[in-house]
Amino acid sequence: MTKPHENHRENVAGRANVEDTPELLAYYGDLERFSAGALWTVANKIEPWEPKSQSVPVVWRYKDLRDHVLRSVELVTPEKAGRRVVYLNNPGRSDVAAAVGWLYAGLQVMNPGEVASAHRHSASAIRFIMEGTGAYTVVDGHKMTLGANDFVLTPNGTWHEHGVEASGSPCIWQDGLDIPFVNAMEANFYEVHPDLSQAVGFAVDDMTKTWGNPGLTPAGQAWNKGYSPMFKYEWAPTYESLAKYAGCTDGSPYDGVLMDYVNPVTHGPVMQTMGASMQMLRPGEHTKAHRHTGSGLYHVAKGSGHSIINGKRYDWQEHDIFCVPSWAWHEHVNGSERDDACLFCLSDLPVMRALGLYREQAFGDNDGFQPLLQGKTI
Secondary structure, X not given: OOOHHHHOOOOOOOOOOOOOOHHHHHHHHHHHOOOXXXXXHOHHHXXXXXXOOOOXXXXXXXXXXXXXXXXXXXXXXXXXXXXXXXXXXXXXXXXXXXOEOOEEEEEEEEOOOOEEEEEEEXXXXXXXXXXXXXXXXXXXXXXXXXXXXXXXXXXXXXXXXXXXXXXXXXXXXEEEEOHHHHHHOOOOOEEEOOOOOOOOOOOOOHHXXXXXXXXXXXXXXXXXXXXXXXXXXXXXXXXXXXXXHHOOXXXXXXXXXXXXXXXXXXXXXXXXXXXXXXXXXXXXXXXXXXXXXXXXXXXXXXXXXXXXXXXXXXXXXXXXXXXXXXXXXXXXXXXXOOOOEEEEEEEXXXXXXXXOOOOEEEOOOHHHOXXXXXXXXX
C-alpha cells in the first residue's frame, strides 16, 4: 500500500516539496502511532489545483440492461429484496455504489399488482418512469399516478411506497437518490412503516392539480417545507413548455433549450440536495463545450445523439442513461436533422450553489468545441 508521504513531491511554488529523509520517515511513523500526520505529506492530494473527480463518464444502454432488469422478476420478490433494483455502478465510485459523484441510480421493475412496503429515509429520491402503465407512488398519503417520462419526488423524511395497479403492465423506472451524499454526511436513517403501507388521504394527483397550474398559486395554501409540494412533474406539459420556449429563444450555447424543474413556492430546486432539469436539443444542434462543478446524471427522454465528454464521444438513444462527472468538459449533439432530442438531468447542483461551490468555465479553443480523441467513441 502506498503511504501518504510517498506521493507528496511537487515542484511548484507554494505547494509541498519536501524530500524524504530517514529522520522525516521516522517522524511520520511516530505521528501515525498517535493517529496523526504531517499536512505537507498529503497537501497536494487533498488541495488540488482544480477538482479531480473519481467518477468516470459512463453510458448505461437500456437495450443492454432491459432484459437483465426484467429477469430479476423471476429471481426475487419485492418482499424479499426490499426493492427489485439493478443499480448503476460507476467504476470510479463502486466503493459507495454511486452512478456519478454522490448520486445513486438504479432501474427498478414491478409487475401489475405488486406493492413495495412503505418506508422513509434521510436520503431524498426521484423516480423517472421509463415504460409500462399503472405505476403509482404514495407520498405522505398523497397518491400520484405515473406515466412514461413523468417523474415523482419522494423527499427525505416522507413516508412513501410505490406499486403497479393490477390492471396495469410491467413497469420500469429509474431511481435517483442522494444516498452516497447523505452517507458521507453520516446522517442516514431508514425506517419501515409500522403498518407496511399508508392510507391514501387525499384526492389522487391532488398535489399536481393544486400546485402545477402555470402562473397560479392556490389561495390560502401554505407550504414551508424544504422540498417542492408538487410531488409529480408530468412529461406532456414539460415537453409543451420546452417547445414553446424553443420558439422564442436561441437557447444556451452550452445546453440548448434548458428548463429547470422548480419548487412552485420558492422557484428554487425541487429538493435541497438534488436538482432536475429537461433540455431540448433541436434537430442537428451541437452545443459548445463547458464544464462546471457538480455531477449530472442524464436520461434520454426522447431522440438520439451523442455527447463528447473530456474528448471522448458517447453515443446515446432513448432511455439510455449517461453521466457527466464534476468539472468534466462536455457538449451534446442531436443526431437527427428532423427530430428534437430531450435529456432529463438529475444533478447535485443545489448543494454546489447552496455551499458557494458552483463554478463554470467555457471551452475557449476550437470555437468552443472539443477535439475528439482518435478512436474514442463509446
